Amino acid sequence: MKVAMLSKALVVGAYHSKLAELAALPDVDLAAIVPPAWRDERGEIRLELAKPIGPYQLIVTPIRFNGSFHLHYYPQFDRLLEQLKPDIVHIDEEPYNLATWLALRAARRVGARTLFFSWQNLNRRYPFPFSAIERQVLSQADICLAGNQAARQVWRAKGYRGPIEVIPQFGVDPTEFSPIDSPRADRFVIGYAGRLITDKGLDLLLRALARLTGSWCAVILGSGPERERLGVLAQQLNIQTRVDFKAWLPSAQLPAFYRALDVLVLPSRSQRNWQEQFGRTLVEAMACGVPVVGSTCGEIPNVIGDAGLIFPEEDAAALSAQLQRLQQDAALRQRLAQRGRQRVLDHFTQAQVARRTVDVYRRLMRIS
Structure with missing residues (x-):
């Protein structure tokens, strides 16, 4: 199955081990689509290439309104999907964001199944147009990945009727983040x-x-x-x-x-x-x-x-x-x-996150 994942979080190099774990699982052909940088309160975080890329594609694409959580989007995403022809589009964004709505529309045009990811653990109301974007995404996305149990409850309360799987997408590579015996400071x-x-x-x-x-x-x-x-x-x-x-x-x-x-x-x-x-x-x-x-x-x-x-x-x-x-x-x-x-x-390892996420992909492929 061909998967296209759209994620600004992947500018952080430590998350690329999750991509490698996903792509190493049977029948997964993965293309990760990322911006060249993302801006937040810490400043500009440029794409980190912490380790060799593979066995997945890493596609860097321009971003508009960088730093605007709700308004950013990727102007070349439609063209990329036409080239990739994925079976699944994994949108690593909240459902009330412009990027999510545009990515969902592009995915539907190429006949791909869709899922979005959410950390949202409070039942918040958003002004127009974000409220309308949220309604559209909730009515059309095939599966929701939730980062915590509270997010599952939020999206059920907001009327999402599709499957919701709780899989935090922040795992770690335990070979990189590991204890090492070293001399301790006096303090x-x-x-x-x-x-x-x-x-x-x-x-x-x-x-x-x-x-x-x-x-x-x-x-x-x-x-x-x-x-x-x-x-x-x-x-x-x-x-x-x-x-x-x-x-x-x-x-x-x-x-x-x-x-x-x-x-x-x-x-x-x-x-x-x-x-x-x-x-x-x-x-x-x-x-x-x-x-x-x-x-x-x-x-x-x-x-x-x-x-x-x-x-x-x-x-x-x-x-x-x-x-x-x-x-x-x-x-x-x-x-x-x-x-x-x-x-x-x-x-919380990347391998566990990857295995559970691919189980969701396989479930998606069974949706008619």
Whole structure:
């Protein structure tokens, strides 16, 4: 079966191992269609070619309105589908986006079956034309892939009648994201990786750090509009010499970043129109044998399971207590590191994501 996958997420090179796993499965002829770059709060993320391409095609195509989540689209996508003649078009986009609607129309013109992917874990209403786009996609797409159970419930509530399969599309390659025994720093090292935006709760993390005793330091990896304010807050809390802000790294360098940590924290906070939808850095750190601490926001507790520590969102004292607990208990850190690695191997590898996704493709091929 010939599959064309459209995905801006694939500008990140670490995700290409999923493509290789998909293409290695029997009867899968895969072409991944990606933009040359994507812009978000961290700036422009250019397409990373972290490893040799194959046994799939990687097709780079122009993008319009780059950085606009709802309005971006690919002007040459129709022509590409006419050339590829796929059996299935896998649209790695939310159903209310212009790119999804245009890709769905192009797929129907070449007679391909379609599926879209969604992380949307809140039942949100969108203004016209996005509400109309959403209705059209929900009425025409053959299958929905949901990134979490809440997304399944959202799309059922919004009237989608087709099959919904819950398959988070963020897996990791456990051979790249793996533990390595190395000399530890004298200080307890706390880390965060991701966008520096209000939703991620970095101000809460800094306030929790200010309560810690003993020898510790923190590394905050990423960029975004909150960077300056967070730097000022660190000074106000008198922890600026212990907190190191670093620019975002290419995905190939992330395993080394995680391995240098004693704990990774994801302190996300719920917003009126957003909750944490997965927490990719959690599974990457867990794969590297790093204990994780996360808030109760959205999908975080379900991703962590029993392999890390949880605290109530917006509770700096509770977060600080969990960090202090890990700082003082090396045996607990070791147990959580082992559990986290095993949880990734059991649930979150690229190979598992690929196998389950191809099962959906085969189901699609049986739809008349």
